Amino acid sequence: MILRAVLTFLKIFLLLIVAFMAWMQVPELVYDFGSRTPLEINDPSQLTGSKIGGATFASVAGTPDFTNAFVYRRYGLDHHYFTVEPYGVRLVVRTYDEIDEDWRHLTRFLGRMRPFDQQPFSRYIAAIYLDRFGVSIPPDAYFLALDDVPGPSGWQIGGLILSGTIWLVLFWLFFLRKRNLRPRRA
Numbered sequence: 421m422i423l424r425a426v427l428t429f430l431k432i433f434l435l436l437i438v439a440f441m442a443w444m445q446v447p448e449l450v451y452d453f454g455s456r457t458p459l460e461i462n463d464p465s466q467l468t469g470s471k472i473g474g475a476t477f478a479s480v481a482g483t484p485d486f487t488n489a490f491v492y493r494r495y496g497l498d499h500h501y502f503t504v505e506p507y508g509v510r511l512v513v514r515t516y517d518e519i520d521e522d523w524r525h526l527t528r529f530l531g532r533m534r535p536f537d538q539q540p541f542s543r544y545i546a547a548i549y550l551d552r553f554g555v556s557i558p559p560d561a562y563f564l565a566l567d568d569v570p571g572p573s574g575w576q577i578g579g580l581i582l583s584g585t586i587w588l589v590l591f592w593l594f595f596l597r598k599r600n601l602r603p604r605r606a
Contacts (some may be wrong), residue, residue: 431594440592442583445576451532453570458530461577464507467562477570478533482507484523488553490547501545504529504564509555512536512545515566532568534562 451474458479461467472478482504483508489502500515513529536557546557 426538431590435590435594438583438587438590440588441582445580445583446534447469447475449572449580451477452570452576454570458568459533461533464510465559467507467510468494472533472535472562472591474532474538475532478531478564480504480507480511480529480533480564481527482529484513484529485527486519488549489519490548490552492541492548493526499541500549502599509549510558510561512549512557512561513564513566517566529564529566530569532565533562533572539563539565550578 427487455477456474458477459472461478461480462574463481485505486506488509489500490500492499497516498518500517500519502513502519503509504513513531514594536546537559539545542563549555
């Protein structure tokens with residue numbers, strides 16, 4: 421009886437893990453199937469939580485400020501971080517591109533904007549700003565992933581289909597499949 425309860429718990433736990441894998445892909449797909457018309461942000465007063473609650477495709481007007489710029493290397497990728505004036509540290513921008521002198525002439529930044537604390541590695545990035553520059557990221561700050569334009573990826577859709585299929589197969593195997601009830605031969 422205890423063995424059956426433990427096995428049932430393990431089955432449910434495995435189903436929850438697979439469901440969580442599928443659920444984690446949903447916000448990405450919502451953004452990628454969302455509007456391809458960017459939200460125009462032209463001054464700091466437009467950075468309000470009422471307009472930008474989750475990931476939003478945005479076009480931000482401003483000039484780059486490289487006084488607090490740095491490179492964060494993670495998993496073999498160089499993430500270049502900088503801020504945009506007149507927003508200061510209320511808008512932290514990330515790009516994978518190498519920053520050169522031509523970047524100083526940019527006046528518009530296009531990409532995925534979301535609250536700063538919702539971005540990957542936000543605690544590390546905030547700690548770097550505090551340690552290197554003595555600057556605290558405010559709680560109402562935003563993050564802009566430069567050049568992250570909405571568009572579905574076959575990998576995302578395939579991952580969602582695969583995890584959904586695995587969940588259905590496991591559910592069938594664990595709870596719906598009829599066991600062979602033939603008596604055993606002695």
